[in-house]
Amino acid sequence: MNDNEKALDYVLGDTLPQPGRAVTVAPGIKWLRMALPFALDHVNIWLLRDETVDSQGQRVQGWTVVDCCIDKPEPRAQWQTVFVRELEGLPIIRVLVTHMHPDHVGLAHWLCARWQAPLYMSATDYYTARLGVQQAISGAGGQAAADFFASHGLTDPLALRQISQRTDYYRQLVPAVPDQFRRLMDGQSLALGQGPNRTPWHLVSGFGHAPEHIALHAPARGILIAGDMVLPRISTNVSVYDNDPESDALGLFLESIDKFKPLPADTLVLPSHGKPFKGLHTRIEQLHAHHRDRLAEVLAACRRQPQSAADVLKVLFSRALDAHQVTFAMGESIAHLNWLMHRGQVRRQRDAEGVHRFSA
Numbered sequence: 150m151n152d153n154e155k156a157l158d159y160v161l162g163d164t165l166p167q168p169g170r171a172v173t174v175a176p177g178i179k180w181l182r183m184a185l186p187f188a189l190d191h192v193n194i195w196l197l198r199d200e201t202v203d204s205q206g207q208r209v210q211g212w213t214v215v216d217c218c219i220d221k222p223e224p225r226a227q228w229q230t231v232f233v234r235e236l237e238g239l240p241i242i243r244v245l246v247t248h249m250h251p252d253h254v255g256l257a258h259w260l261c262a263r264w265q266a267p268l269y270m271s272a273t274d275y276y277t278a279r280l281g282v283q284q285a286i287s288g289a290g291g292q293a294a295a296d297f298f299a300s301h302g303l304t305d306p307l308a309l310r311q312i313s314q315r316t317d318y319y320r321q322l323v324p325a326v327p328d329q330f331r332r333l334m335d336g337q338s339l340a341l342g343q344g345p346n347r348t349p350w351h352l353v354s355g356f357g358h359a360p361e362h363i364a365l366h367a368p369a370r371g372i373l374i375a376g377d378m379v380l381p382r383i384s385t386n387v388s389v390y391d392n393d394p395e396s397d398a399l400g401l402f403l404e405s406i407d408k409f410k411p412l413p414a415d416t417l418v419l420p421s422h423g424k425p426f427k428g429l430h431t432r433i434e435q436l437h438a439h440h441r442d443r444l445a446e447v448l449a450a451c452r453r454q455p456q457s458a459a460d461v462l463k464v465l466f467s468r469a470l471d472a473h474q475v476t477f478a479m480g481e482s483i484a485h486l487n488w489l490m491h492r493g494q495v496r497r498q499r500d501a502e503g504v505h506r507f508s509a
């Protein structure tokens with residue numbers, strides 16, 4: 150546990166769901182944890198005991214799934230175990246996806262088809278995901294991403310070649326997206342739950358991590374399904390990509406997490422990575438402090454001499470980065486530099502080699 154985590158309350162202690170099995174976190178809400186083959190090695194999935202009305206006006210009992218995991222044989226096998234052992238003989242009646250990243254949307258097409266269940270998602274993320282299964286999309290790699298990072302000072306030929314060749318990354322994890330969806334929008338309210346636990350869940354959009362991330366808050370239950378917007382242990386990836394090069398992604402992210410500040414202090418937060426916790430306000434402040442410190446370090450470096458985003462990697466990341474991590478790290482580095490640029494604290498100029506350099 151790091152120092153920041155010590156200030157949070159992990160309400161279930163060290164309890165973790167076993168593969169294919171769930172842990173109940175609140176009445177009618179089960180927690181699943183599925184393995185990921187990345188540095189970030191797992192994703193959390195929530196099963197909400199729920200009911201809907203079918204086209205004949207009959208009530209249908211079942212489960213709403215929040216997020217799905219990537220489409221690989223292991224998570225499919227885990228889901229098969231879940232179907233048998235955790236659904237209490239009931240079907241999945243809706244598939245709700247917080248955002249378009251592969252660990253969240255990858256198996257949505259399979260779950261929706263298997264259970265004849267509708268997909269619920271924000272429009273921006275739905276269409277971005279559909280684009281992603283057809284072609285290399287921004288952020289996942291490809292020549293445009295490599296050129297963009299080169300214009301921000303990345304020179305390592307191996308990293309650049311790997312990034313430019315990673316055109317199939319998204320499709321390998323998200324081979325398909327359902328043909329239809331039901332649109333989730335900020336400020337809407339969705340009735341979810343069953344019996345006494347059926348209450349409105351307010352949808353809260355968030356930006357800077359995904360195009361239009363949707364978190365869900367149930368005021369009557371004191372529960373926030375935070376997705377990737379508020380994570381207890383790691384800071385959410387906030388990146389600038391080649392298709393939106395001027396983006397103030399970090400500004401958007403920090404504004405977005407402030408939307409959770411009016412929520413009660415004892416809200417139970419269900420994050421997509423890490424363990425359920427209380428201490429939402431503390432965590433929001435920790436995230437602000439983290440980025441404030443990083444921004445101060447980047448600004449100090451830009452005062453010493455002009456910096457490219459690649460130069461700033463040394464300031465932001467103490468550890469050595471592999472080619473995969475360099476993609477995320479470059480995106481984060483540009484996000485911090487763009488934040489300073491948009492607030493007039495640094496100026497961006499292109500040098501003789503065409504590389505963007507930021508000076509205070």
Ligand SMILES: [Zn+2]
Nearest residue numbers: 248250359377
């Ligand atoms: Zn994500």
